Amino acid sequence: MIKKTSLKDIAQAVGVSTALVSYVLNNQKENRISKEVARKIRQVAQELNYQPNQIAKSLKTSKTRTLGLIVADIANPFSSSMARIVEDEADRQGYTVVFGSSDENPQKCQKLITTLLNRQVDGLLIAAPAGTESQIMTLQKQTVPFVLIDRYFPSLKTSYLALDNYQSTYDAVRHLVDSGYQRIGLITLKTSLFHITERTRGYQSALQENGLPFQKSRVKELSGNNPTPDVAKAIQLLRTGQDPVDAIVFTTNSLTFWGLKAIKSQHINLPSELAVVGFDETDAYELFDTSITYIRQPLQEMGQLATKILLESLNPNTPITQTNLKATLVIQASTQSLSVPAVQSAE
């Protein structure tokens, strides 16, 4: 236990009663206390570095000015950048953020929700793992203020802030088709997470609406358990056989990273031998030989807006807000048009 300066310590130092110290520090009965004594009490409180007990205060106001944030994995750059943005925005509004990683595990997510509620957070921001619908429904029944971030369940009527995932890959495939690529593969995760399956749906629609066949064999769904060899094998499979792909879209930042590692070790030349679209912005792309075309999520806007929506929803009867933000396709050398000769990537 942290030994802190108590009202009693101050009372003893000044030589007055504890009650008097409490009145002064809580700005009560001001007219009945001499200004000189009040000044002395405040001065000693400052000298002894007195800090009011936030927990005791919380019990009275039932507000802790703390938000809970549940990310997928704080060690993933998407999660840590998001945490930083939420933290900064919350700080601007006078809130502290308590966070934890769900590890894409529903049990761990439930444990975190329970812990955070026990710590009396005022509200929650949750990047919900697959299989947590019932947890979210329970929160809603308990009227806990929360906003889903990055992921959401279309069957549940909850506030969320997420990407327009369908459109993100639709636009990427459309760009590849416009650049002359016709045999486009997709490397994605085997998951029921809506934000990921939407990315596959966007890929499929873009092919079909642009007169290209959708071939199931061109979609590789990986478990994510054994990523480096699995992604390398998926790329190899897509590029061999009777009908090799000329382009690959990756649906997450980790898949893109593992894919680029495999492309490097297989000595595949981008874009002359293969065009590539990555997902998310990460520092790592900048060290890759060819500059990578990627789908950029509006992280800053997503984190700030989600925090603002959560803070608004701390007021009772705030209506549900559902927002899908648009991604930007950052076009670089890895998807250069087939109609112009491939050159070295620009710096």
Add this chain to the structure above:
Amino acid sequence: MIKKTSLKDIAQAVGVSTALVSYVLNNQKENRISKEVARKIRQVAQELNYQPNQIAKSLKTSKTRTLGLIVADIANPFSSSMARIVEDEADRQGYTVVFGSSDENPQKCQKLITTLLNRQVDGLLIAAPAGTESQIMTLQKQTVPFVLIDRYFPSLKTSYLALDNYQSTYDAVRHLVDSGYQRIGLITLKTSLFHITERTRGYQSALQENGLPFQKSRVKELSGNNPTPDVAKAIQLLRTGQDPVDAIVFTTNSLTFWGLKAIKSQHINLPSELAVVGFDETDAYELFDTSITYIRQPLQEMGQLATKILLESLNPNTPITQTNLKATLVIQASTQSLSVPAVQSAE
């Protein structure tokens, strides 16, 4: 405010007194309450998802089973990996971690310390920014349990867990000398942070103890405010003039990243035109054309051990523990020996 199930709600649902509900849920007066009534109360409590008020509990026990962690910047991979390791270790011991980023700013660090203490954390792990000695001394006077992590102040007698920073760059320079490099530059931050100045000291000693001159012009200290152009310019300066360097050691992961970006855009061939030693392990290195020799910090050990030491020091009168862990030099293609012809990096 989160509306939670109260003891009164349960009492009304079962049709008993609130006191009786309290006795049952706190395992009191067991012999005096009928098993059937106790069972019913527990069942209703579960159905209504009753959660004991952690804040009220905390007031009684003065323990919150929460640790505070102050990192430099949660968006930096070193900080976020560390946060994840601390979080996992704390979780294993039944503790939750509340975290925040100091942004290398003493004022922000003080604000975080105050916030965390107000939230009644049981103890603190702090990666202390420059200029926070007085804050750390105040914590010590208040007998707040804390452990400094990654950074520490040699003039203060506090528990810490950090790298042997001196030895880390000493070993890197020694390896370069052994590989035939003789004109070795250093790119570092302009800072009074002890863990960084120690890295410069290790570089200097290794040169002198290996019969090479220490030249101040070969040490470039950057502010970090305008990193991409500043690092590019530093590399250019080190490589031009009468006595160009044949090797560069970087003292942080960010400096290494910016340096590799500049090396890529300046089309410098590693190691034939320049040998490079990076700091820390980051994913980004794996996408760079040449595999990079780097100084690996024992992050896992550092995070776990710091958490364990903090938990031990929650007991009164625990002695101070000061530990410097050894780095490992991971030798790859970017520092290949000059006596063998340079080849492509191995995959």
